[in-house]
Amino acid sequence: MQQYFPNKILYGGDYNPEQWSEETWREDMRLMKLAHVNMVSINIFSWTLLEPEPHKYHFEQLDRIMDMLAEHGIYADLATATASPPTWMSRLYPSMLPVTQQGVRMSHGSRQHYCPNSPDYRRKAGALVEQIATRYAKHPALKMWHLNNEYGCHTGVCYCENCAAAFRKWLQERYQTLDKVNQAWGTTFWSQHYYEWEDVLPPRATPAQTNPTQTLDYWRFMNDSLRGCYELEEEILRRTTPSIPLTTNLMVAFKPVDVFDWAKHMDIVSFDMYPTPHDGAAQVAMPHDIMRGAKGGQPHIVMEMSPSQVNWQPQTPHKRPGQLRMHIMQSIARGANGALFFQWRQSMAGAEKYHSAVVSHEGSEQNRIFKQVAQAGAELAKLASQVANTRIHAKVALLMDWQSWWSSEYQPGPSDQLRYYEQILTYYKALYARNIAVDIVSPEAELGENLGKYKLVIAPLLHMIMPGVEQKLKGFVEQGGTFLTTFFSGIVDEHEHVIPGGYPGALRELLGIYVEEFDPLTPQMSNEVVIEEGELRGRYAATRWGELVHLKGAQALARFGQDYYAQQPAITEHSYGQGKAYYVATHPEQRLVDALIKQICAQAGVEPVLSTPEGVEVTLREGEHGEKFYFVLNQSKERQQITLSEGSYTSLLDEGKVQETITIEPFDVLVLKG
Amino acid sequence: MQQYFPNKILYGGDYNPEQWSEETWREDMRLMKLAHVNMVSINIFSWTLLEPEPHKYHFEQLDRIMDMLAEHGIYADLATATASPPTWMSRLYPSMLPVTQQGVRMSHGSRQHYCPNSPDYRRKAGALVEQIATRYAKHPALKMWHLNNEYGCHTGVCYCENCAAAFRKWLQERYQTLDKVNQAWGTTFWSQHYYEWEDVLPPRATPAQTNPTQTLDYWRFMNDSLRGCYELEEEILRRTTPSIPLTTNLMVAFKPVDVFDWAKHMDIVSFDMYPTPHDGAAQVAMPHDIMRGAKGGQPHIVMEMSPSQVNWQPQTPHKRPGQLRMHIMQSIARGANGALFFQWRQSMAGAEKYHSAVVSHEGSEQNRIFKQVAQAGAELAKLASQVANTRIHAKVALLMDWQSWWSSEYQPGPSDQLRYYEQILTYYKALYARNIAVDIVSPEAELGENLGKYKLVIAPLLHMIMPGVEQKLKGFVEQGGTFLTTFFSGIVDEHEHVIPGGYPGALRELLGIYVEEFDPLTPQMSNEVVIEEGELRGRYAATRWGELVHLKGAQALARFGQDYYAQQPAITEHSYGQGKAYYVATHPEQRLVDALIKQICAQAGVEPVLSTPEGVEVTLREGEHGEKFYFVLNQSKERQQITLSEGSYTSLLDEGKVQETITIEPFDVLVLKG
Amino acid sequence: MQQYFPNKILYGGDYNPEQWSEETWREDMRLMKLAHVNMVSINIFSWTLLEPEPHKYHFEQLDRIMDMLAEHGIYADLATATASPPTWMSRLYPSMLPVTQQGVRMSHGSRQHYCPNSPDYRRKAGALVEQIATRYAKHPALKMWHLNNEYGCHTGVCYCENCAAAFRKWLQERYQTLDKVNQAWGTTFWSQHYYEWEDVLPPRATPAQTNPTQTLDYWRFMNDSLRGCYELEEEILRRTTPSIPLTTNLMVAFKPVDVFDWAKHMDIVSFDMYPTPHDGAAQVAMPHDIMRGAKGGQPHIVMEMSPSQVNWQPQTPHKRPGQLRMHIMQSIARGANGALFFQWRQSMAGAEKYHSAVVSHEGSEQNRIFKQVAQAGAELAKLASQVANTRIHAKVALLMDWQSWWSSEYQPGPSDQLRYYEQILTYYKALYARNIAVDIVSPEAELGENLGKYKLVIAPLLHMIMPGVEQKLKGFVEQGGTFLTTFFSGIVDEHEHVIPGGYPGALRELLGIYVEEFDPLTPQMSNEVVIEEGELRGRYAATRWGELVHLKGAQALARFGQDYYAQQPAITEHSYGQGKAYYVATHPEQRLVDALIKQICAQAGVEPVLSTPEGVEVTLREGEHGEKFYFVLNQSKERQQITLSEGSYTSLLDEGKVQETITIEPFDVLVLKG
Numbered sequence A, B, C: 001m002q003q004y005f006p007n008k009i010l011y012g013g014d015y016n017p018e019q020w021s022e023e024t025w026r027e028d029m030r031l032m033k034l035a036h037v038n039m040v041s042i043n044i045f046s047w048t049l050l051e052p053e054p055h056k057y058h059f060e061q062l063d064r065i066m067d068m069l070a071e072h073g074i075y076a077d078l079a080t081a082t083a084s085p086p087t088w089m090s091r092l093y094p095s096m097l098p099v100t101q102q103g104v105r106m107s108h109g110s111r112q113h114y115c116p117n118s119p120d121y122r123r124k125a126g127a128l129v130e131q132i133a134t135r136y137a138k139h140p141a142l143k144m145w146h147l148n149n150e151y152g153c154h155t156g157v158c159y160c161e162n163c164a165a166a167f168r169k170w171l172q173e174r175y176q177t178l179d180k181v182n183q184a185w186g187t188t189f190w191s192q193h194y195y196e197w198e199d200v201l202p203p204r205a206t207p208a209q210t211n212p213t214q215t216l217d218y219w220r221f222m223n224d225s226l227r228g229c230y231e232l233e234e235e236i237l238r239r240t241t242p243s244i245p246l247t248t249n250l251m252v253a254f255k256p257v258d259v260f261d262w263a264k265h266m267d268i269v270s271f272d273m274y275p276t277p278h279d280g281a282a283q284v285a286m287p288h289d290i291m292r293g294a295k296g297g298q299p300h301i302v303m304e305m306s307p308s309q310v311n312w313q314p315q316t317p318h319k320r321p322g323q324l325r326m327h328i329m330q331s332i333a334r335g336a337n338g339a340l341f342f343q344w345r346q347s348m349a350g351a352e353k354y355h356s357a358v359v360s361h362e363g364s365e366q367n368r369i370f371k372q373v374a375q376a377g378a379e380l381a382k383l384a385s386q387v388a389n390t391r392i393h394a395k396v397a398l399l400m401d402w403q404s405w406w407s408s409e410y411q412p413g414p415s416d417q418l419r420y421y422e423q424i425l426t427y428y429k430a431l432y433a434r435n436i437a438v439d440i441v442s443p444e445a446e447l448g449e450n451l452g453k454y455k456l457v458i459a460p461l462l463h464m465i466m467p468g469v470e471q472k473l474k475g476f477v478e479q480g481g482t483f484l485t486t487f488f489s490g491i492v493d494e495h496e497h498v499i500p501g502g503y504p505g506a507l508r509e510l511l512g513i514y515v516e517e518f519d520p521l522t523p524q525m526s527n528e529v530v531i532e533e534g535e536l537r538g539r540y541a542a543t544r545w546g547e548l549v550h551l552k553g554a555q556a557l558a559r560f561g562q563d564y565y566a567q568q569p570a571i572t573e574h575s576y577g578q579g580k581a582y583y584v585a586t587h588p589e590q591r592l593v594d595a596l597i598k599q600i601c602a603q604a605g606v607e608p609v610l611s612t613p614e615g616v617e618v619t620l621r622e623g624e625h626g627e628k629f630y631f632v633l634n635q636s637k638e639r640q641q642i643t644l645s646e647g648s649y650t651s652l653l654d655e656g657k658v659q660e661t662i663t664i665e666p667f668d669v670l671v672l673k674g
Helices: A022-034 A059-073 A089-091 A119-136 A159-177 A177-185 A212-240 A259-263 A280-292 A322-335 A368-387 A403-407 A419-431 A449-453 A469-478 A505-511 A588-605 B020-036 B061-070 B086-090 B119-136 B159-175 B178-185 B212-240 B259-262 B283-294 B323-333 B368-389 B401-407 B422-434 B447-453 B469-478 B505-511 B590-603 C021-035 C060-071 C087-092 C119-136 C161-175 C178-185 C212-240 C259-263 C281-294 C323-332 C368-387 C401-408 C420-433 C449-453 C469-478 C505-511 C590-604
Strands: A010-013 A037-044 A075-079 A142-146 A272-275 A299-307 A336-341 A398-399 A438-443 A454-458 A481-485 A511-518 A525-532 A537-541 A547-551 A555-560 A570-578 A579-584 A618-623 A628-635 A640-651 A656-664 A668-671 B009-016 B037-041 B075-079 B144-146 B249-251 B271-274 B300-305 B338-343 B394-398 B438-440 B456-459 B482-486 B514-518 B527-531 B539-542 B544-551 B553-558 B569-576 B579-584 B615-621 B626-635 B640-651 B656-662 B669-673 C010-016 C040-044 C075-079 C144-146 C268-273 C299-306 C340-342 C396-399 C438-442 C456-459 C482-486 C512-520 C527-531 C538-543 C545-552 C555-561 C569-576 C581-586 C618-624 C628-634 C642-650 C657-666 C669-674
Touching: A010 A075, A010 A299, A010 A368, A010 A454, A010 C212, A022 A059, A037 A059, A037 A142, A037 A336, A059 A075, A059 B469, A089 A119, A119 A212, A142 C669, A159 A177, A159 A212, A177 A212, A212 A259, A259 A280, A259 A403, A272 A280, A280 A322, A280 A336, A280 A419, A280 A438, A299 A322, A322 A336, A322 A368, A322 A618, A322 A668, A322 B469, A336 A368, A336 A481, A336 C420, A368 A668, A398 A419, A403 A419, A403 A537, A403 B544, A403 C545, A419 A481, A419 A588, A438 C340, A449 B626, A454 A469, A454 A588, A469 A505, A469 A570, A469 A579, A481 A505, A481 A588, A505 A511, A505 A570, A505 B438, A511 A570, A511 B368, A525 A570, A537 A547, A547 A555, A547 A570, A579 A588, A588 B505, A588 C512, A588 C590, A618 A640, A618 B178, A628 A640, A628 A656, A656 A668, B009 B075, B009 B300, B009 B368, B020 B061, B037 B061, B037 B144, B061 B075, B086 B119, B119 B212, B119 C178, B159 B178, B159 B212, B178 B212, B212 B401, B249 C144, B259 B283, B259 B394, B259 B401, B271 B283, B283 B300, B283 B323, B283 B338, B283 B422, B283 B438, B300 B323, B323 B615, B323 B669, B368 B669, B394 B422, B401 B422, B422 B438, B422 B482, B422 B590, B438 C087, B438 C438, B438 C512, B447 B469, B456 B469, B456 B590, B469 B482, B469 B505, B469 B579, B482 B505, B482 B514, B482 C527, B505 B514, B505 B569, B505 B579, B514 B569, B514 C368, B514 C545, B527 B569, B544 B553, B579 B590, B615 B640, B626 B640, B626 B656, B656 B669, C010 C075, C010 C299, C010 C368, C021 C060, C021 C144, C040 C060, C040 C144, C040 C340, C060 C075, C087 C119, C119 C628, C161 C178, C161 C212, C212 C259, C212 C401, C259 C401, C268 C281, C281 C323, C281 C420, C281 C438, C299 C323, C323 C340, C323 C538, C323 C618, C323 C628, C323 C669, C401 C420, C420 C438, C420 C482, C449 C469, C456 C469, C456 C590, C469 C482, C469 C505, C469 C581, C482 C505, C482 C590, C505 C512, C505 C581, C512 C569, C527 C569, C538 C545, C545 C555, C545 C569, C618 C642, C628 C642, C657 C669
Parallel strands: A010 A037, A010 A336, A037 A075, A075 A142, A272 A299, A299 A336, A398 A438, A398 A454, A454 A481, A481 A579, B009 B037, B009 B338, B037 B075, B075 B144, B249 B271, B271 B300, B300 B338, B394 B438, B394 B456, B456 B482, B482 B579, C010 C040, C010 C340, C040 C075, C075 C144, C268 C299, C299 C340, C396 C438, C396 C456, C456 C482, C482 C581
Antiparallel strands: A511 A547, A525 A537, A525 A555, A555 A570, A570 A579, A618 A628, A628 A668, A640 A656, A640 A668, B514 B544, B527 B539, B527 B553, B553 B569, B569 B579, B615 B626, B626 B669, B640 B656, B640 B669, C512 C545, C527 C538, C527 C555, C555 C569, C569 C581, C618 C628, C628 C669, C642 C657, C642 C669
């Protein structure tokens, strides 16, 4: 098991000293020490300073910054600086600039203004990375490579001529022949047949909707195009500095980039975490379980979080007292080994000057934000040697699949009310509320070898069944696993063709049902889920989606309460091999999802880490030798009492001993070694 | 009186067999017979298959399809395949692609991506139609030509250079001289004078609003341009197959295409009918009365309706049980001789794979939708020999005028709350609620010769008075007719110049009023219509529009209740010759419109087909020899009792006899021969 | 003190006789006399008529119009006709057409379709003005020049290549070196450094937000570009007719044009006033105080107001009875010397045919609108000799600063809920409600020399502190003045760099506070302002913005009621020199702003003109020799009683005498000489 930075919890942030005098740099070093900072990300937006004119590189300033960091024992997460090309690039190579679906070519003057398929961009970016890698390969400050920045941010999809050419090449590799493209895209419909490769285009603005498989392939292609930029840098860096870990900062709920696909190329998964002011605790929690899941449970890093205000949100309230510490501690609680900020020192000018920073405009260590950061830094320092590189062990897997995301949200589709990420979140919330550890994993990457370790697999809206997935799921259930999926799942194959033989094509046998019709509801319509007996007895609101379900071996746990499929199954359970497969044919209110998942977990033998009052989040990280670290986070506004499992615990943050029943203040956090 | 398909009610749908193997075709033939299908529309989107490269035509597949249809006795409604050009067309002739008002040129890859004024498109479309017409002229399956598809759909208006050139030509034909264009467009205002033809442009994106008469002329020109594409094909087809009827599938509430203008060129009027899930029964009914009215009462065809889900609506609930049969029977009830579906077999891929079809993805005749279609097919077969080609006879005409639609919605205008189609619907609903037969006709085409047959003519929002219309209306009332019009009518002439002398210029004399001011209300404002005595006594809400009306011979039936024109007339009645002319100076609540129209109908001697409880629709189709067929449709959720006129009736669907009082189940339909 | 048109109140409107026959012109002369019209604006949109082909000028028609006006003793406000170029201009010089941020080039066919930096436009406009000026320099009708029309309307900002080139030139003049541009724009952030002038662009569409200082400089540059067009004409006209006053019609709440900057170049400030139907009386009043303030109290002119309907608003209700007279009289009451209409005679065609005019479509003097206009004209004629050129004397200045407007609304910024104009209006309303005379002035232009005349200076949201302003404000307070500013003020310098040392940088010392954090609230969040004692005691709603304020010499008048800065100051007062400085750290409900401003006025010795019941507006205009004219406007729907100061008054409109207590009818106006 690979361990980076043993006994360390990385702490620090984006550092852009180019904006200040060297005197300020020295003050920064003093303040970083006060704040327990041990790593900073540098050089992210420095291309124009490093290469002020073509092929003339200037590293003097970066040398000084690297030396200073080394001198002060602060790790450099050194960026490759390729995210924002110099203005002379777009002058010399105007086709480097991205183009929107409507055909508008973007200008420079902001940031990240490049088409990922521009040969000019790629050539110049590669040359720059080669220079940086060579120069700093042996530098003592260099501890991690930060490739580019937020790949795809602002230009997740480009429609330019470079992309059109690259798309054709990508299709040739994927399909070999145009005949197979025509077959996959279903071009017999609407007279879309292609006879010449040169006629194949990106899904640009068209009079009516574009071809759905073309659109899907374009999502795949753009994901691969962006990853191609990453791989270009990866090749150089692995060659030059084979022992330095690579990362890039991914984003949350970002449709263009398939985290599971990219994670294979990253040594450490990191991401940028910017919840909106009103996001609930579960919503903030979920990305951690994705990022940890993407690398098989290996600790991830929060590469950027905001110390307080986020300038690019519509309004920018500060994080409330306790909230920043909660965000940091929740990150560690859910498996992270690092929490870094954007940014270290607040800019006095430019587009993000109203984004908060560890060092505020005022500049002193007396500022409220700085004090919070320093305090949390001290706490992380206390935890680091014991907690770093411990692991979370989950018995539940939540399947998340970019292929289903891309295909299920195609518009016009059955419903514009469907949001893939939200459907995943709905089932995540039920697990979160019960303190049930969960890995969020990809059905393609994860299932199969690693299957044995899970008792329960949940796959909401698994619309597209990629090759092999059906067999893996069947095998999992046959051998005793419990599986749950929901409406509009199993409908299409990898080319987005409906799987014949009745819905849900690829999952009919496993689920023991036949869905005659799916019935997406308008906002004015609703239905009910009725459960006649047992703990879940009751009537529950159901919106957005109904289905006409027939039992083909399964039994009905719940039925619809209204409309033409009243009395027909709404939730089914099917014994398959030694396991069970559940199906939820609608979008029920959260209360029912919570209760259902609770019941299914109990039946599947999945235990919560700890049962707590509502609003208290508990996670468990375990060391290689069985050490247990309980993170208790009171996410509520009330003081809460928690009953621990038997035994005695050491409270690591305040170094006390606790037993059985503990009290925890609002927004407080305890870390208990037990 | 021309009769097509005597004793037949056409039943079937769009058939796109190119997507499947010939084995599936054979299964389709079997299923069509089960469903009582007698006609299918084929070849709609086949251009790219028929002409895979320039000038190389391949008809082998279409031959097989035609032969198979002939063999099974199914009529072919053969499309000309010109709606979606092959991709090589846009490569060879890029100027063929349409351009938006903002100057964005569309791409291929979707459908219907052509500018109607592209000479390349027209030349190639003509050549294709020539080929198809020649090849299938004598084919026994050929029973109707389906020209193109949904003309104007997605590209109702194009702004490209082809259009600019054609627009100048169109203007030269219309106005002869640029001086007359300047006069018509009122270019002395805002310094818009044209001295050279080449300066005249489509109303592309401009800093402020475009010239209203230019905009109006552009609507006219685009309608003519699209119709020019139709006429190009018409000429070929009439020449090649003079005895085969022509149609094209028009759309509902579609502003770019003037149904009344086009109907003159069509042998059979057909249209596509896709109500939204929450449209009321009257809203679904109205287009039938337009399509029937457009061809002087001759039966029309529903060329496309959805068997259930419509994929391109925001959400896609199924039609509820009974709803599909109701849509079919309502079509026949309101004068149609055919009901066809989009589409026969549901696509497994492509942009409309989630649009419902007669044969669902599952593929068997056991599917709920298939069973409904087959059952309705059996019922139509029962009715066909007696009902087909019977007629509806109306004593009321509702005037609908694309000229007024185009001109009254110009923005910025007096109010962005005015919707022409909705104003027509408001008065239509009052007739519908009373089971009063109505023809929806064009003031230009219809009035005059055919006038004598109506007792009441209603013309809501007849904003523009085209030449001759004033005289026709006056003549109609003089000779005893009853006429009703509403606010903002009679304001402008054919060039959209205000008719001088006080509002409502062209209608002042007829209405016996002078409107000093019209007063469009903001959404926060409202007024009241007050009626002091009589059956309509009461106070009614009035929104969107008020007027300051002076009586010049008319008398006030109702007055405004508030604001500076309180006590001034809101509804007036004027005796003119032997008839009466009514004016409604506001947009009253539906309750008042219903009551007013009921009263005026009674006074004008217009009788309902039958008086029924709310929610029961009744129509009457009459045969050449006086046979009467009453269609009774219970559009409500309750069982209803209806009292028939004296006599004895045969219930054609269940072959029973009924008398006097009958009971009808929710959503049930009876066809009574009496 | 310059006096134009002594003893005259200008009355009339835009006159576009080109649309009618000369017979109609003669009728117009008759009607103008009936309506007491003494000035009309002509030739505004006549370029295409004056110059039908390049360099061929035709003045025959304009000659006749000018002669006719002279003959009837009506003044000509002669426009330079440069607002809408002929269509041949855009054909010959296509780069003259403006371009949007997305790169769409506008077409002709509407109006004002020119880029202000087009050399072709400028050259041709200059040539035209030269012609007009020369021809009419000595014409007896010529009394005022009307330069262009509504500069910037529709194209406040253009992004074309002409603009890019001019922007670079403008930057070279402003900054001399590219290094200084880089410094000012903070281009070290996001890799935006410029090494070559040619790389500098307008802030066109970019992947993410543009640079804020670039954006700010572009606002400045576009203001200067538009003003450059003005100055081009100004130079010609001052040279040709030095004694004829110049004006151009400015607009209300129009961000692209800095009224205070432009006023320096205008002899008479005029503006177009088009309130929406639901604007309150204070909102209609405010622009007068801006326009009067822009020229040091010199009377302004309403160049355009609507007699009733405004066609380009979403809905177009008429002005209610009394409302038009109120708009006219309020204009005079607040310092105007003229009220003109758009337009004299209602167009029968074209884009504004549904805009109301003095002479309606019906055409007679019997129309309701005409009668109102004529009646108000008679009243103005009564007032003119005494009231014209009297002045309003204010003891309060409200600072309005286009620099702060441009910079505070940059998005994404701290809050998308901030609207600069609305913040000014909030404090204006408090003064308006108390009948306190106020000059709205620019902090740059006004403060300093003229400072002594004010007792109270209010500067809401004075976000940007331009050079010299800090010193002026300090000097004002030191010498006994009272100053009030609000949240997010004093934050940035002229380059939009945060002023270091803690917020509010430039105002900390004056206000005696330190703002540790500003906290923009989401719409779901709110706070309270709590005042424990005194007249204002109570709890008040506070939305949009909170702050964490520390006292550094000031004292707290009010504290926040909730959240993490509960108990911290919300409103502070600081004694500074002999004066006081107040700070309001949030956006309180209007009720508190009203009460606070009332209290501060009282303390500062600022008296209302008269204390009246709510809804009654009173202003005072004073003559050179101390004559006092009280305008009493009952803006409410109720009859009101007002107690006058002691003494006897002559009521000028009805020529009666009044004393002490008077009654005023709803929407009535009294002018009392006292």
